[in-house]
Amino acid sequence: MKRQKEYRYYNPVIECMDRAKLRELQNERLRETVKLEYENVPMYRERMDAKGVKPEDIQTIDDLRKLPFMDKQDLRDYYPWAMLAAPLKDIVRVQGSSGTTGKPIVCGYTENDVEVWTEMVARACVEAGGSDEDIVQVCYGYGLFTGGLGAHQGATRCGATVIPMSAGNTNRQLMMMQDLGSTMLCCTPSYATYLAETIVDQGIKDKIKLRSGLFGAEPWTEEMRQHLEELLDFDACDIYGLTEIGGPGVASECLWKCGMHIAEDHVIAEIINPETGEPLPYGEVGELVFTTITKTGMPMLRYRTHDLCRLTDEKCECGRTLARMSRILGRTDDMMVIRGVNVFPSQVETCFMQEEGIAPFYMLVVDRVNNSDTLELQVELTEEYYAKSDDVKEKIVKAIGARIKSTVGISAKITLMAPKTMPRSEGKAKRVMDNRNIKNM
Numbered sequence: 001m002k003r004q005k006e007y008r009y010y011n012p013v014i015e016c017m018d019r020a021k022l023r024e025l026q027n028e029r030l031r032e033t034v035k036l037e038y039e040n041v042p043m044y045r046e047r048m049d050a051k052g053v054k055p056e057d058i059q060t061i062d063d064l065r066k067l068p069f070m071d072k073q074d075l076r077d078y079y080p081w082a083m084l085a086a087p088l089k090d091i092v093r094v095q096g097s098s099g100t101t102g103k104p105i106v107c108g109y110t111e112n113d114v115e116v117w118t119e120m121v122a123r124a125c126v127e128a129g130g131s132d133e134d135i136v137q138v139c140y141g142y143g144l145f146t147g148g149l150g151a152h153q154g155a156t157r158c159g160a161t162v163i164p165m166s167a168g169n170t171n172r173q174l175m176m177m178q179d180l181g182s183t184m185l186c187c188t189p190s191y192a193t194y195l196a197e198t199i200v201d202q203g204i205k206d207k208i209k210l211r212s213g214l215f216g217a218e219p220w221t222e223e224m225r226q227h228l229e230e231l232l233d234f235d236a237c238d239i240y241g242l243t244e245i246g247g248p249g250v251a252s253e254c255l256w257k258c259g260m261h262i263a264e265d266h267v268i269a270e271i272i273n274p275e276t277g278e279p280l281p282y283g284e285v286g287e288l289v290f291t292t293i294t295k296t297g298m299p300m301l302r303y304r305t306h307d308l309c310r311l312t313d314e315k316c317e318c319g320r321t322l323a324r325m326s327r328i329l330g331r332t333d334d335m336m337v338i339r340g341v342n343v344f345p346s347q348v349e350t351c352f353m354q355e356e357g358i359a360p361f362y363m364l365v366v367d368r369v370n371n372s373d374t375l376e377l378q379v380e381l382t383e384e385y386y387a388k389s390d391d392v393k394e395k396i397v398k399a400i401g402a403r404i405k406s407t408v409g410i411s412a413k414i415t416l417m418a419p420k421t422m423p424r425s426e427g428k429a430k431r432v433m434d435n436r437n438i439k440n441m
Contacts, residue, residue: 010126014265015320027060029293034058040085071304075105086297095243096144110297120249120263121154127254128237129212132159139187141167146247151186178207185213189220190429196231214239219328223353224360245290256317259324266294274332282311306332338373341409345431351403357385361422367435375412380422
């Protein structure tokens with residue numbers, strides 16, 4: 001049985017606030033943030049001036065569309081300190097991405113920013129059923145990446161006992177999990193799945209006390225959640241965040257698991273048409289854009305995340321009134337164009353995760369043969385199904401192929417891999433190998 005649902009608010013004054021009053025709070029904080037940015041960040045002041053916009057022109061959320069966008073390239077172009085809105089002496093923390101090439105993305109945090117971030121993650125822990133009675137095992141990496149320190153700070157704020165394991169060394173992770181009685185797990189969903197499968201393989205499930213988990217830093221599907229929950233019989237909740245916006249905890253799921261509650265007292269979320277930049281109404285899929293309204297070190301105004309999702313402001317069954325975002329449906333910069341068709345890895349994952357006998361480890365291989373694009377899905381079978389007949393495997397291949405053709409609109413070669421042969425990731429999982437780009441380098 002999954003954990004009994006408990007609905008205890010970390011901050012009921014905010015999380016259950018009337019939306020009209022919440023809007024007043026957002027408007028007030030938005031005005032303060034725009035003024036702070038305009039007066040202290042020359043780059044953004046020049047952009048506002050170029051559009052003929054002054055701080056006094058931004059009075060409510062409805063005025064957001066007047067402001068210019070920001071995106072990750074700005075952090076590269078103005079690396080490291082040119083986007084600070086506070087003196088360097090007031091910056092108490094630097095977080096960022098490790099960066100696969102070139103300079104990393106870095107963001108400066110004031111003491112206020114660390115406090116805001118900690119509060120957001122604490123809410124996330126409580127939404128997932130956490131309390132001061134929990135023992136939280138943090139398997140996100142510590143360092144520039146915000147996952148480890150973010151989960152650590154939030155769980156500590158809740159009064160929980162924190163085990164700062166960081167990523168890697170799976171056998172040691174499982175030893176600590178058993179010996180210390182971990183009840184909540186924080187890591188990427190792909191690593192959580194690997195841990196869960198190892199627990200089952202080693203026959204130690206009865207020694208594991210996990211009741212819930214907060215999993216983020218990479219997209220994952222509902223099918224992957226169901227697989228993970230079936231393995232360990234616990235509640236697996238989604239958490240979302242970006243270093244640029246404040247780290248994990250910007251949005252997170254409660255135990256109803258019907259969308260991630262956005263910390264709207266700290267950020268304003270928009271959905272825009274990724275091609276035109278025009279705002280879209282709640283319910284429509286588009287690119288997620290965030291404006292921070294409480295950050296003081298490096299505020300972000302209309303920051304384009306490149307993540308695709310939808311928003312709703314309907315009251316959740318748990319009682320919270322904060323707007324919710326769906327799980328990430330894809331990324332505008334992860335989209336592959338194959339034979340003229342837009343393809344997102346998450347679309348393909350949905351097509352095979354519902355098939356019995358398939359493990360949640362896969363690779364999409366894109367290539368170009370005789371001037372034509374090809375798509376191959378390499379996906380792992382479970383031990384049980386790998387031992388089945390070729391006829392059974394052929395049926396699986398045909399079923400997945402037909403589903404991809406119907407959903408995505410192109411055909412794909414399906415390759416069934418032996419159990420435990422696909423790469424496991426302790427951090428963000430790599431899901432795509434686009435050989436077209438390699439050949440064109």
